[in-house]
Amino acid sequence: MHASATPAQVAATTESPVVRRLLCAAAFVFLLVFLLLPLVAVFVEALRGGVGTYLAALVEPDAIAAIELTLLVAAISVPLNIVFGVCAAWCIAKFEFKGKSLLVTLIDLPFSVSPVIAGLIYVLLFGAAGWFGPWLAERDIQIVFAVPGIVLATIFVTLPFVARELIPVMQQSGTDDEEAALSLGASGWRTFLTVTLPNIKWGLLYGVLLCNARAMGEFGAVSVVSGHIRGFTNTMPLHVEILYNEYNFAAAFAVASLLAVLALVTLVLKTWLEARGGHVVSSLGRH
């Protein structure tokens, strides 16, 4: 767009080299202190006791149990939120109906609720003194302070991710392709699988990536419903907290470094997906 601009025009719409350098320097220092240093600190603290201590902290039975639980919770909550996200995006993007904007707002609701409150609501429902508490106790079903509660709380906090990525992608691709397939006699399912899915696959992957990162890393909501039972209801972030509060810093940072690697892998994949055009910038640019 500015290929034709004369040097004088460019000079008029940019800052002097000194100001430019100052602005860049200020931004770099800010990002260095607030983003890079915390990340580096995780790995330095994790390896402070040597590689032997580091590895020992990761293969210890409680750490393994925490890793397994984190994977299990993500393996249940992410697919459920994918199904929800695809359904929600389908009815919102492909149809016009009254109350649509209210529905979109409600889907975003979990992002505006404190994670601690997300945990609290399930304790109020399913805890010993909750609405369904006595009914569940009679039948010997445990939801809060057990895996089902952790899964529910995780589903709550990660619910909007897939839906809000897919809605703009599906809106952008419109309904022409689907209408053509249907008029040629394809069934609804076949239309979805062969026409819609290829159109939305990158956006879907993008949503799943963010959903998974949050599901594996969620702390507040899960902490309220977990009960912190070592080896049973401790996810990786909760295990980090327990180790840290026991002043076992090397082990805490060792487990934390695994989560930091997960975050870095997420960022790399995210950048790759954005380059493939898998991300339609939503009006809020919010994740």
Place this chain on the structure above:
Amino acid sequence: MNTRALGSGWVRPSVIPGFGMTLGFTLAYLGLVVLIPLSAVVFRAAGLGWQDFLALATDGRTLAAVRLSFTTALMAAALNAVFGLLVAWVLVRYSFPGKRVLDAMVDLPFALPTAVAGIALTSLYAGNGWIGQFLEPLGIKVAYAPLGIVVALTFIGLPFVVRTVQPVLQDLDREVEEASATLGARRGRTFRTVILPVLGPALLTGFALAFARGVGEYGSVIFIAGNIPHVSEIAPLLIVIRLEEFNYAGATAVAVLMLAISFVILLLINLIQAWSRGRMERG
């Protein structure tokens, strides 16, 4: 399913199938996971009665915690508005080596689990930490003090401002700036009178999002805050403490207070957006 929708009049007729099924599933899922459980808190609070609720919500420790959560979130959001704008500006307007890496790094607070951020920031700002060792002799205490909460919330909220301002800055028509410069305005004046008004709504939205997130944030804060009642105890932590005491009424009161304030913020965000959309369409 589609014929039924055709007859009802609230949905525009379409040859695309699956409306009833997908909308039904969406509503059922949303209702079971989000709406019914959330309404449980409100019913719980209503069951307390107005008098009891007021007594619990205006208890000194509760008010101190809620005030702390909101003031620290406000300060962090303000810091992020300034530095977020700066980072967005540098990323959009200038080119330098490693720009793509830096751009990707901005999303780190979204991707890094909050507990990890919490312990990392604490180790940096503790008295013997990389940053804390320089601040402590100056009498600035960050870790285990309210200032630490601001630092943690600034980390958490940074991407909100950058990612809302960035696309607007990218779409900004440079011809307006050129016109301003041609008319003799200096660069600083052009920024104040031409660029900043256009970025205003996005900046406000980013600020509000960072603020809303900061108010409810828990994981990154509890490690660095020190958690002293009345001094550095945030509202979400007080909910957890009340729950651990099996004081469900107390926990509910704090939660409803926070939900009410968050609801107002959400309303405000929507108003800002509606207003900026209207302004764009008029202009």
